Amino acid sequence: MANSRRVSKVSSLIKREVSLMLMQDIKDDRVGAGMVSITEVEVSGDLQHAKIFVSIYGSEEARAETMEGLRASQGFVRRTLGQRIRLRRSPEVLFIEDRSLEEGDRMIHLINQLEIKDPEELEAQESEEMV
Template structure:
């Protein structure tokens, strides 16, 4: 079992290297269908598995196409990580879509709409009763 500090360092290294691969290493055209960024990497305590969370900007079709391209490139990504990061065993890679940015945007728009509705429904001249 690796220490939590080592797990965090390995996760950061994987995040940086996969981000570089997304820019120039992965040649699959499906990956370029949407704008992809690595938002988080979770590495298991035994350093055998890595969940890579990606945020994809684009239509739902582009997101599905990009996820299919990433899933087909997992072997390439794992072999590249093995060459770039010196570990005894290269972790198994799993790409997962991170929808937290979209959920946050939806919550912000709902809050803004509520704020606007409150401003419209509140009287403009508040009269205090004495």
């Protein structure tokens, strides 16, 4: 089992290499349907599995199409990683859609909709309710 520093280093290498592959090597038109960025890569402790979290900007249809293209290219990505990164075995690659940016944006929108009251105004309102 690899130590945490090694896992972290392999994770960042995979993120960099897959980002380059998205820009240059993956020729599937479905992957270009939405703007794709890699948000995080989680590598297992034994370096045999890599979960690649991707954020996709575009319509729901473009997102679904892009995920299909990414899943279809998993074998190519694994093989290319094996050639570019010196590991005993190439990690099995799994693409997962990351919607955390979208959820964060939704939360900010909800917070902005809240009416924030002044503490003095709250005290005055509470005293009126007691009387």
